[in-house]
Amino acid sequence: MVRKGINMILEYDEVHEEFPLADDVLQSFMRKYLVFAICWSFGGDMFLNTRMKFCEMLAGHLGDIPAPDGLGGDTTLLDFEVRVEDGQWYHWDKRVPTLDIDPEKVADSSLIISTVDTVRHTSTLAAWLEERKPFVLSGPPGSGKTMTLMSTMKAMAGSLELASLNFSAGTTPDLLLKTFDLYCETVKTPNGLVMRPLQLNRWVVVFCDECNLPEQDKYGTQKVIMFIRQITEAGGFYRPSDKQWVNVERVQFLGACNPPTDPGRHPMSDRFLRHAPVIWVDYPGPDSLRQIYGTFNRAMLKLQPQLDKSCSEGMTNTMVQFWRESAQKFTSDQQPHYLYSPRELTRWKTALYECMRYWDGMTQTNLIRLLVHEGLRIFVDRLVHEEERQWSEELLDEVVQREFGCSADVLQRPILFSCYLDEQHRYRDETRENLREFVKGKLSIFYEEELDVRLVIFDSVLDHIVRMDRVLRQPLGHLLLVGASGAGKTVLSKFVSWLNGLSVYTLKIGRNYDVLAFEADVRMVMKRAGVKGEKITFIFDESNALGPAFIERMNALLASGEVPGLFEGDEYTALIHECRGANIQGVDDAEIFARFTKQVQRNLHIVFTMYLVWTSSLFFLKQ
Structure with missing residues (x-):
């Protein structure tokens, strides 16, 4: 951090050769920047509350170093930066722009709404990236670790190439070696073998997501982490092939992980952490969440100009408050899948946008019922017990009535949105009876064409069909169905897939079925989805997971749309050739493969069915 401050001075003087920093400004900057560096160097790995207390303590020991104005309450040294041009303190909110985005930007997953949290984390990460040393971001799931890191790297994109990996319990050093083969070359030099990036003057940044998942061996060692430590x-x-020493040049390792106290996580060795600073990234505060989702909601209301602009504030407050109270009420100690992160708010926002952009003449009542429906689907469908679902529905109704001033009649149940009955396949509020008649008619055709299994359409079956249809219509729409054997999980998945024109793929497992056969099946499914553009529902039952390697590969496919090492050598060459034949173009093979991966993510939907929640399946629950 101190070196970063020195570099800032050198860069300023280089740009302003005629008017370099005066001695008094330089001294003022470095004294204050030292305080800033202490805050993040010693407090970076602390929980936010502890970090704030540490900064309060530090503020009392500044001596003759001027403190920023406005300290006290929730405002600490964390909220300020030091600028090199005048050596003065400035609040981070001075760097946070007020965005007014176009509606089409709402669905852009790469768009980052800047807040005080993201701006100050980005500044700290940039200092560590420039040091070319490994570091680790830790925090609860969905706290923005990956997003913050990608935002930081985007600003340095000219000199970096990203290799993103998803670790799991079974990850070994082989995964890194395969990644090196894709992004680096090994050459003979007078000083021995050297492995370096394929592109000159660029660094390969290996981003290891979920880096504390690999299992420890009997000696308490995570082999892949120790391999990174050795490099x-x-x-x-x-x-490994010939036991020759290979020197590594211009390769940097970054990591992100949940706390080691979470299920399936393991503390990383101090021998590695002495090389890698850790920064704790917590969930954004309520003000930051309102800023982020308020920006999106204001953009969405541009699609419906007849609605009052104040509706965006009601939508934002409803979403943030309902999420916060649900997260406090339901925890992973009660059920493993009770995980509440800002990702739920992002899913809520995305679902609203997908409906609002095709709805002509939406009224405020339509908007309120749509808002409630999507909230119920995202937050209530996962709940196990009836009293939990009732508590959530009552809370959501209470918050909506307070924010919008509407009557209870507007929220009358059932609230069922579907595309089935609209001639243009638009998402609309439908009655249960109309949906029941439609589903009955389609089932009779389904019995004849696909599967002769008779279903009785009672209310809960109809509800499940609508819920599953909603997910399978969305990009990156994956399902985890948990229920008793024979409850109809697979049959309903096939029926809803058939309704939406999706092909259904299931594994055919025999006596000699092994990991190689499974990889061949996954490879074939990915080609159908990524090269041919076929929309597929891949139904994966818990009985199909014959070992941890099956779960590891499905976990990677869910997380990134690819499985490291699945396409290698001749398989990789053949895939690129097929992609070119399907008019998937790119400047090089790497770009073609990236576009293939995007196609897989867009067209492949994974439905995981299970009876009991067993440990290995926690990977799926966290996606």
Whole structure:
């Protein structure tokens, strides 16, 4: 951090050769920047509340170093930066722009709404990235670790190439070696073998997501983490094929993980952490959440100009308050899948946008019922017990009535939105009886064409059909169905897929079925979805997971749309050739493969069915 401050001075003087920093400004800047560096160097890995207390303590020991104005209450040294041009303190909110985005930007997953949290984290991460040393971001799921890191790297994109990996319990050093083969070359030099990036003057940044998931061996060692430590500490590794030493150049490792106290996580060795600083990234505060989702909601209301602009504030307050109270009420100690992160708010926002952009003449009543419906689907459908669902529905109704001033009649149940009955397949509020008649008619055709299994359409079955249809219509729409054996999970999945024109794929497992056969099946499904553009529902039952390797590969497919090492050598060459034949173009093979991966994510829907929640399935629950 201190070196970053020195570099800031050198860069300023280089740009302003005729008017370099005066001695008094330089001294003022470095004294204050030292305080700033202490805040993040010593407090970066603390929980937010502890970090704030640490900064309050530090503010009392500044001596003759001027403190920023406005300290006290919730405002600490964390909320301020030091600018090199005048050596003065400035609140981070001075760098937070007020955005007014176009409606089409709402669905852009790469768009980052700046807040005080993201701006100050980005500044700190940039300092560590410039040091070319490994570091780790830790925090609860959905706190924005990956988003913050990608935002930081985007600003340095000219000199970096990202290799993103998703670790799991079974990850070994082989995954890193396969990644090196894709992004680096090994050459003979007078000083021995050297592995370096394929592109000159660029660094390969290996981003290891969920880096504390790998299992420990009997000696308490995570082999892949120790392999990274060896490369960082010794500058190379012994190549397994011929036991020759390979020096590594211009490769940097970054990591992100949940706290080691979460299920399935393991504390990383101090031998590695002495090389890698850790920064704790917590959930954004209520003000930051309102700023983020208020920006999106204001943009969405541009699609419905007849609605009052104040509706955006009601939508934002409803979403944030309902999420916060649900997260406090339901925890993973009660059920493993009770995980509440800002990702739920993002899903809520995305679902609203997908409906509002095709709705002509939406009224405020339509908007309120749509808002409630999507909230019920995202937050209530996962709940196990009836009293939990009732509590959530009552809370949501209470918040909506307070924010919008509407009557209870507007929220009358059932609230069922579907595309089935609209001639243009638009999302509309439908009655249960109309939906029942439609589903009965389609079922009779389904019995004849696909599967002769008779279903009785009672209310809960109809509700499940509508819920599953909503997910399978969305990009990256994946399902985890938990229920008793014979409850109809697979049959309903096939029926809803058939209604939406999706092909259904299931594994055919025999006596000699192994990981290689499974990889061949996954490879074939990915080609159908990514090369041919076929929309597929891949139904994966818990009985199909014959070992941890099956779960690991499905976890990678869910997380990133690819499985590391699945396409190698001749398989990779053949895939690129097929992509070119399908008119998937790019400047090089890497870009073609990236577009293939995007196609897989867009067209492949995974439905995981299970009876009991067993430990390995926690990977799926966290996606």
